[in-house]
Structure formats: C-alpha cells, structure tokens
Amino acid sequence: xxxxxxxxxxxxxxxxxxxxxxxxxxxxxxxxxxxxxxxxxxxxxxxxxxxxxxxxxxxxxxxxxxxxxxxxxxxxxxxxxxxxxxxxxxxxxxxxxxxxxxxxxxxxxxxxxxxxxxxxxxxxxxxxxxxxxxxxxxxxxxxxxxxxxxxxxxxxxxxxxxxxxxxxxxxxxxxxxxxxxxxxxxxxxxxxxxxxxxxxxxxxxxxxxxxxxxxxxxxxxxxxxxxxxxxxxxxxxxxxxxxxxxxxxxxxxxxxxxxxxxxxxxxxxxxxxxxxxxxxxxxxxxxxxxxxxxxxxxxxxxxxxxxxxxxxxxxxxxxxxxxxxxxxxxxx
Numbered sequence: 001x002x003x004x005x006x007x008x009x010x011x012x013x014x015x016x017x018x019x020x021x022x023x024x025x026x027x028x029x030x031x032x033x034x035x036x037x038x039x040x041x042x043x044x045x046x047x048x049x050x051x052x053x054x055x056x057x058x059x060x061x062x063x064x065x066x067x068x069x070x071x072x073x074x075x076x077x078x079x080x081x082x083x084x085x086x087x088x089x090x091x092x093x094x095x096x097x098x099x100x101x102x103x104x105x106x107x108x109x110x111x112x113x114x115x116x117x118x119x120x121x122x123x124x125x126x127x128x129x130x131x132x133x134x135x136x137x138x139x140x141x142x143x144x145x146x147x148x149x150x151x152x153x154x155x156x157x158x159x160x161x162x163x164x165x166x167x168x169x170x171x172x173x174x175x176x177x178x179x180x181x182x183x184x185x186x187x188x189x190x191x192x193x194x195x196x197x198x199x200x201x202x203x204x205x206x207x208x209x210x211x212x213x214x215x216x217x218x219x220x221x222x223x224x225x226x227x228x229x230x231x232x233x234x235x236x237x238x239x240x241x242x243x244x245x246x247x248x249x250x251x252x253x254x255x256x257x258x259x260x261x262x263x264x265x266x267x268x269x270x271x272x273x274x275x276x277x278x279x280x281x282x283x284x285x286x287x288x289x290x291x292x293x294x295x296x297x298x299x300x301x302x303x304x305x306x307x308x309x310x311x312x313x314x315x316x317x318x319x320x321x322x323x324x325x326x327x328x329x330x331x332x
Contacts, residue, residue, distance in 0.1 A: 027303075029286070030329065034297040038278065038289065040316070040330040044300060047326045048085050051077070054321035055270070056120070056158075057310035058109040060134060066310065066319050067109060068326065069093070071122065074105040076137075079326060089130070089137045093175070094123020102177040108158035108270070108308075113165050118144070120156040122175025127156050127167065127195070145195050148203065151186040158213050158270055158308075162220055166244050167195040168204075170211035170225065192225055194244050204246050208236065213270040213308065216240075217292070218277055224252060226268035226281065230259045233267050235281060237294075252294050258284040263301070270308025270321075280318060282306040287320065287329075300329055 030042035052072040059066050065080040067088050076089035093105035104123035112118050117130040119141070126146035132138035144167070146153055155175025160168050172190045176182035189206040192214070196202065204223075205211075213226035223238045223246055233256045238246035258264045264284035271281035277292035287300040287309060304322035312319055312328070320327040 029301045029303070031299045031301065032297070033299070034291070034295060036289075036291075036297050037332055038274075038298065040332045043330070044302065044320075045328045045330075047079060047328055049325045051324045051326070053103070053307070053323065054326060055107050055307045056109040057308055057319045057321050057326075058111070059310050059312045059319065060111075061313060063135065064313065066312065066326075068310075068319075068321050069106045069109060071103045071105040071107060074123065076106060076109070085326075089139060091123075091139050092119065093121040095139065095141065096123065100177060103155075103175050107156070107175070108169075110159055110161065112161065118159065118167075120159055120169065122155040122157075125153050125155050125175065127159065127169060145193075145201055148187060148191065148193070148201060152184070154185060154187055154190065157211070160214050160216055162216060162244065164244075165197045168214055168216070168223065169193055169195070170214050172210045172212060172228065196244065202245060205238075205249065207249070212268065213281065215271045215273045215279065217273060218275055224271065224273070224279065224281075226271060226283075228267040228269055230256075230267060232256060233259050233284065235268055235271075235279075235283075253288070253290065253296075255283050255288070263303075265303075266305035266307075269306065272309050272311060274311070274315065280309050282308060282320075282322075286322075287318075302327060 025046040026043045029044040051070045056069040065078050067078045074091045076092045078086050078088040106119040108120040110118045119128050121128050127144040128141040131140045154171045154173045157170045157172050173179040192204045192211045194202040208227045210228040212228040215224045225236045227234045234254045235252040237252035239248040269282040273279050279290040281288050286302040286306050289298040291297050302322040306322040308321050310319045318329040
C-alpha cells in the first residue's frame with residue numbers, strides 16, 4: 001500500500017490560498033520497461049496538495065505558469081515556480097444561481113488560435129470560451145457549443161484542437177449530479193464530437209461507454225480516445241479522414257485486467273502526445289507511457305487515481321494532476 005504524503009507547509013483553502021515556498025517532496029516512482037531517454041530523472045515531485053479532484057492541467061508559456069481545474073469547488077488554480085499556488089478563476093464551470101453538488105467545475109482546459117482560454121464546463125454542460133485575457137482572468141464566458149440536435153450535452157470532459165482550429169471533445173456524464181441516472185440527462189449516449197471551424201457539430205462515435213481523454217497524433221492522422229469504464233478500461237485509436245471524421249477504430253491498449261489490482265488506482269483518463277508520437281496516458285496505477293506502436297515503455301506510479309498530464313516549458317516537465325495532488329516529472 002502506498003501512503004499519501006501530505007504537503008503540510010502548503011495550505012489550500014476553499015476560499016483562499018497561501019503562497020508558501022517550500023522544498024518539493026521527491027518520490028522515486030518512474031519505472032522503465034523498454035530503454036528510452038524520455039525522463040531526466042526517475043523522481044516524481046509533489047508540488048502541492050489539499051485539493052478535491054484536480055484535472056485539466058495547461059501550461060501557459062508566456063506567463064510561465066500552470067493552470068488546472070479543481071472540479072468540485074468550481075475553481076481553476078495556478079502554479080508557478082516563484083509564487084506557488086493561487087486561485088486563478090472562480091467560478092470556472094458552473095455559473096448558475098441554483099446551488100448544486102457533484103463535479104460542477106471546469107475539467108479540460110486549452111487555448112485556441114487566439115490565445116483565449118477554452119474550458120470544458122461540467123456544470124454549465126458546454127464548451128465555453130473565457131472572454132477575458134488569460135493574463136487577467138474573469139468568469140465571463142461565451143458558449144462555443146452546448147447542444148446536439150437540440151438536446152443539452154452531458155458534460156464536456158476533455159478536448160483538443162487540430163492545426164486547422166477544429167475542436168474535438170468528449171462528453172461523458174461525470175458532470176451531472178446523478179451521472180447516468182440524472183433526470184436532466186437529455187442524450188442517451190456518451191459521444192465523441194468534432195466541432196468544425198465552420199461551426200458544424202459532428203457526432204463521431206457513440207460506441208464508448210465513458211469517453212474521456214482525447215489526443216491527436218503529431219501528424220494528425222490518428223485520434224486517440226480513453227474510455228474510463230472499469231469494465232472496459234481501454235484506449236481507442238481511430239484513423240482520421242480528410243474532413244476530420246474518423247474511421248477504422250481499434251483498441252490501442254486494453255488495461256481492463258489491471259483495474260482493481262493493488263496499487264492500480266484509477267482508469268484511462270487524460271493524455272498528451274509528444275512530438276515523436278509517445279503517448280503519456282493516465283490509467284490504472286498512474287501514467288502509462290506508450291511508444292507509437294502501443295508498447296508500454298515506462299510507467300509513472302503516482303500512488304493516486306490520476307486524471308491528466310500537461311507538458312511544461314520546452315517540454316522539460318510533465319505536470320500531473322492526481323486526486324488531490326499536483327505533481328511533476330522532469331523530462332529530457
């Protein structure tokens with residue numbers, strides 16, 4: 001059993017945060033199954049803890065900071081080497097006046113071609129754009145897409161733009177208070193969508209029970225989607241057609257037999273792909289690192305159910321959101 005190590009000097013409160021500079025806690029947690037030079041160190045740093053459920057990390061290169069969602073309290077936090085943790089945005093995913101519970105905050109975060117922040121908003125059940133500049137954030141949003149054929153989306157979870165500005169996103173039920181049994185659920189499937197630059201919404205597939213993390217290969221020939229279902233804990237790989245739609249779906253990797261084993265907390269969730277096509281995918285036990293052929297070459301054992309990752313400055317860092325933690329692995 002891996003015990004949690006609490007970062008006692010850094011106190012995160014729901015209403016505020018304290019900027020406390022303190023030495024990072026190092027854990028030797030990177031395993032290698034195939035020779036590779038991806039990691040500069042096998043140590044895993046704990047940068048902060050005390051959150052509810054961290055998600056959607058995004059590096060802002062011009063600001064030199066990371067932002068990430070803390071979903072239940074409806075907030076986005078920021079972290080920098082100099083200042084530590086501060087609140088970046090509140091509210092982040094639910095802007096309604098009626099009190100509600102569950103995973104109501106933002107989830108995936110990304111930037112569009114104009115450098116504006118795009119949010120997968122669980123509570124408001126939409127893909128949204130923050131209208132304020134990222135340097136001076138404010139809870140002022142416009143809807144990008146919130147319905148499919150007149151029915152409200154479930155709760156957009158993760159998303160990615162292609163080089164042409166087309167938006168791919170997943171829509172599982174995790175942001176609904178009662179998830180699959182929520183009376184407000186209007187769509188009877190969990191979809192993967194493409195929202196084109198010309199404002200057309202295309203349903204790509206309904207075959208996944210819990211579509212979650214999503215990523216594109218560097219050449220944009222393939223789309224990868226994680227399925228966060230303990231009964232079918234898989235990563236799918238689809239060929240992309242010229243119009244952005246998918247074909248030829250196949251299981252890239254099946255980790256179902258690892259679910260529930262000791263030390264294997266978590267399910268396939270968020271992922272990122274480096275310029276060489278190596279896939280850093282959260283899954284049972286932490287982060288699975290695949291080469292483009294689908295072979296597991298390394299694994300980062302976080303000791304937590306792990307939600308997502310993001311590359312930092314010059315791809316020298318891999319930031320990790322894992323349960324109530326923010327972590328970092330150093331890359332070459």
